[in-house]
Amino acid sequence: MSTESIESTVTSSEDLAGQQAIDTSADLLRFATAGSVDDGKSTLIGRLLFDSKTIFEDQLESVEQVSKDRGNDYTDLALLTDGLRAEREQGITIDVAYRYFATPKRKFIIADTPGHIQYTRNMVTGASTADVALILVDARKGVIEQSRRHTFLATLLSVPHIVVCVNKMDLVDYAEEVFEDIRREFTDFASRLRVPDLTFIPISALAGDNVVNRSEKMPWFDGRPLLSHLESLHVASDRNLQDVRFPVQYVIRPQSHEARDYRGYAGTVAGGVLKKGDAVRVLPSGLETTIEGIDTADGPVDEAYPPMSVTVRLSDEIDISRGDMICRPNNSPAALQDIDAQICWMDESAPLVRGKKYAIKHTTRWARAMVKDINYRVDVNTLHRDEEATEIRLNEIGRIQLRVTQPLFVDPYRQNRRTGAFILVDEATNKTVAAGMVGTLPHRS
Structure with missing residues (x-):
């Protein structure tokens, strides 16, 4: 794949x-x-x-x-x-x-x-x-x-x-x-x-x-x-159980003279409802601003919700790029480099083992990840957990620990199926080798 x-x-x-x-x-x-x-x-x-x-x-x-x-x-x-x-x-x-x-x-x-x-x-x-x-x-x-x-x-x-x-x-x-x-x-x-x-x-x-x-x-x-x-x-x-989550997919800066002052951030709403005038925070910078407007292919709208694809305009000029996350000031996703996750292995050529390194794509953000540990492999027919497993093969489900090179802005998959999902990609073959679901998060005081 x-x-x-x-x-x-x-x-x-x-x-x-x-x-x-x-x-x-x-x-x-x-x-x-x-x-x-x-x-x-x-x-x-x-x-x-x-x-x-x-x-x-x-x-x-x-x-x-x-x-x-x-x-x-x-x-x-x-x-x-x-x-x-x-x-x-x-x-x-x-x-x-x-x-x-x-x-x-x-x-x-x-x-x-x-x-x-x-x-x-x-x-x-x-x-x-x-x-x-x-x-x-x-x-x-x-x-x-x-x-x-x-x-x-x-x-x-x-x-x-x-x-x-x-x-x-x-x-x-x-x-x-x-x-x-x-x-x-x-x-x-x-x-x-x-x-x-x-x-x-x-x-x-x-x-x-x-x-x-x-x-x-x-x-x-x-x-x-x-x-x-x-x-x-x-x-x-x-589809709206989680607070606002808006992964930035593309920064829109038209080159035409008439629209040279336009700056918008395009993406798909992954959670909550975005409204004009709402206060928001941008990750990873942590800077806060308000929503000036929301545009769609059919024109401006007053609000956006999952799974709408929109362009958000902000009141202040903030350095924002692909992979950043727009959220509420008082309800941000966890920024993690150690990820606990369930995965379905999709590669027929080689199993997942400890120590292997892959590219990881989470929402619109790319990073590199290493498999720190395999907690267990699940027998999907009996629900038995094999805690002695040292590898996960094609079509098998397992729980693993990942270490990521830069923070990912995640929610537990059971709370948000977009910000809680990721894929692993073999950098040598460019194949998608696993679909992952973020599990429990560390306690945040």
Whole structure:
């Protein structure tokens, strides 16, 4: 994975084409699907797109033709997301497929993530900015290791809402007792994790039961269909839990004569709400000033909030450059050179070991980092911690200690998923080798 994948690693869909226009909408919801290889993730996404009438006729015709060529006697809606030739040949999702659709109530970005353990890094990429994780469980198989693994990863990535879709209910005669058994077992496992919001919905992605429309075949279920539930979720507060965080990405100084006095600081709001006239502090200098104005591509605005991309103008001339952080005077992030973090290792060529040095990118700031220690490696299926581990290999999760050459302005990942995330880059190959999440911070008196 090259440095071109930087933002997709720690912020997944942030850099996708057309994202900027969508991100400014308060009605946007991102969700990621997860499940084992044949739990029906891609079919569910295809069903959502088909039943909400958000696919084009030529797309449907193409899927129908491919389904016919493969000998299916039905239209395989999974082909709407399994777009790679290798995926179609294997019948599994091997990469993160993004899709967009909208209803009268909300816009959606879907990340269809792989289910196989060898693509754990792909799931981490797809779920890293999701508001909701859809965990699919095959009603015939119940809660299996992959179900536990994906739930653990979703909680590790601090996804605020988890929806367990018990799929293929048509293959168990829509039996309520099957659904309830799975709900009890899953709830018992989830009690060992930090799951803020957990919802269960019985569905059949293939038949369309409880996906967009309520199923008449399961009258015992009194909850909402999946799409209705996603439309009604309130996610704005999930994105504004932390005080103001604005990493400076670019200093704008137009060269034209008319705008020669303009100086603005462009970036994406990573936390809180910025308003004209607010007092702010700039890190690392610690100098304080006020916000003179906030500009966007569509003109000035009175306030900015995550994940808006804006240009901030300040009242005073302060030496500010890329990688600096604008925050509140009384609520600054921690400035740390010793970082405690969870990481997902993404490099197939070499494991992470003590003493290795990498480039580190945190928000818009670059530095160099050395691996001081490996605390433990996590078995994502059993949650067992191997405290004797001396290395972390491809797709493995571990807790490590890093020493960084210059302070990074961080928050715990559970408080802010942007200022709490980073990536490690192999300087020799220019490949992104790890996605990291900042853990506990040292006590500040």
